[in-house]
Amino acid sequence: MLVLITYDVNTETPEGRRRLRKIAKTCQNYGQRVQWSVFECMVDSTQYRMLKGILCELMGEDDNIRFYNLGNSGTTRVEQYGKHKSYDAEHDYLSI
Template sequence: MLIIVTYDVSTETREGRKRLRRVAKVCEGTGQRVQKSVFECRVNLMQYEELERRLLAEIDQKEDNLRIYRLTEPVELHVKEHGNFRAVDFEGPLVI
């Protein structure tokens, strides 16, 4: 499944800036960054639950915001890309 993870972490304090880096690291380990605080992730159900658990462990629910969107298949009908960024097609052929 394709999910979109977005977050807004309060960076007014030193602890907030550390949380922001930790949240980004968790997301980078699972998906690809498409904007500063937006990641696309191709995951199965077990990976999805693990990612959500890890992200919830990092954020401060009183100060931060975390949103996870699960896109309906077929994704091609629900995602349009404009501009200079092109997402990696993980389903396509791998060229080395």
């Protein structure tokens, strides 16, 4: 399934900046960064539950993480325009 993950992390403190790096690195382990705080992740249901659990544990009380489950046909719902080239999410992701 294709999952879109967005986050907003309070980086006013050194701890917040560390959380931001950890959250971004975790998302990179599961998917592709498409904007600064937005990732597209191709995961199965087990990976999805694990990823949500890890990210929710990492976030602080002033942070926000959103998960948009686009389902198994999610790649057909994504339209992309602008500077960066699109990629085939089905084949460009590494298995975790």
